Amino acid sequence: MTHLEEPSQTPDATASDPASPRPPRRAALAVGSALVLGGVALAIWAVTTTGSTAPEAQPTSAGTVSTASSPPAAGASPASAPASAPAPVASTPPSVPTDGAVISAFAVEPTVAACPDDRASTVPLTFSWTTERAERAWIGVGTTDASAQPAAEVDLDSAGFSGLVFACSDADQVFTLTVQGAAGTVSETVAITRELD
Numbered sequence: 001m002t003h004l005e006e007p008s009q010t011p012d013a014t015a016s017d018p019a020s021p022r023p024p025r026r027a028a029l030a031v032g033s034a035l036v037l038g039g040v041a042l043a044i045w046a047v048t049t050t051g052s053t054a055p056e057a058q059p060t061s062a063g064t065v066s067t068a069s070s071p072p073a074a075g076a077s078p079a080s081a082p083a084s085a086p087a088p089v090a091s092t093p094p095s096v097p098t099d100g101a102v103i104s105a106f107a108v109e110p111t112v113a114a115c116p117d118d119r120a121s122t123v124p125l126t127f128s129w130t131t132e133r134a135e136r137a138w139i140g141v142g143t144t145d146a147s148a149q150p151a152a153e154v155d156l157d158s159a160g161f162s163g164l165v166f167a168c169s170d171a172d173q174v175f176t177l178t179v180q181g182a183a184g185t186v187s188e189t190v191a192i193t194r195e196l197d
Contacts, residue, residue, distance in 0.1 A: 101134035101181025103188045108175060112195050115168035122165040125192070127175070131156045134179035139164065146178035147185050166192055 106129040113123040131137060134156050140146030141164055152163050156179070166173055171194050178187040 099133065099181070100183035101179045101186050102132040103134075103177060103179055103186055104130040104132055106177050106188045106190060108190045108192060111190075111192060113166035113168065113192055114197055115166075115194050116197050119168045119196075121168050123168065124162060124165055125175075127161040127164070127177075128159050129157065129161075129177050131179045133181045135182070136180045138178050140176050140178070141173055143176055144174070144189060145185070145187055146176045147180060147187075150178075166194070168194060170194065 107127070109126045109128075110123070113125075115121060115123060127139065129137075136147075137154050137156050138146035138150040138152065139154050139161065140149050140151045143149040154161060154163075154177075164175060172191055174189050174191050176187050176189045178185050
């Protein structure tokens with residue numbers, strides 16, 4: 001004779017039985033949710049503390065593949081930043097083009113103008129300069145760009161230019177040499193002060 005199952009042995013009754021080997025359904029859901037949230041929090045923490053993603057594959061000149069990591073995030077600690085080799089030192093300053101004009105020397109004699117008490121006179125000056133890779137040159141007074149406000153266009157090199165004088169009515173004056181080359185203009189100034197006799 002066939003026996004029918006008793007209603008007390010249904011799956012619901014077994015799930016609520018404390019002696020059953022399966023945990024209750026709510027506890028299983030709570031543990032699973034906690035594990036998922038913990039995994040998400042761990043992934044967010046890992047991304048924010050390392051500040052980089054997986055290395056990107058980049059081809060090299062030989063056709064092989066190498067990996068390069070991205071730079072550390074702004075808030076990354078120095079311990080998590082990858083070590084890198086120091087940058088090479090440039091042989092020339094980056095602001096001075098190698099094909100630009102250069103003023104090698106610029107000097108004036110005397111460096112102090114000895115003026116008489118009347119202050120209406122002038123003191124003769126002698127300028128000397130040398131340049132490299134320059135195409136044009138100007139000298140001026142009271143300016144920082146003699147090409148814009150020139151007193152005179154001059155030779156690229158001079159050992160005794162005497163075309164400018166110091167005006168004793170001023171306490172000091174600035175004299176500027178500006179040269180132009182393929183990459184633009186470069187200026188250099190000298191200041192002369194007055195000394196009353």
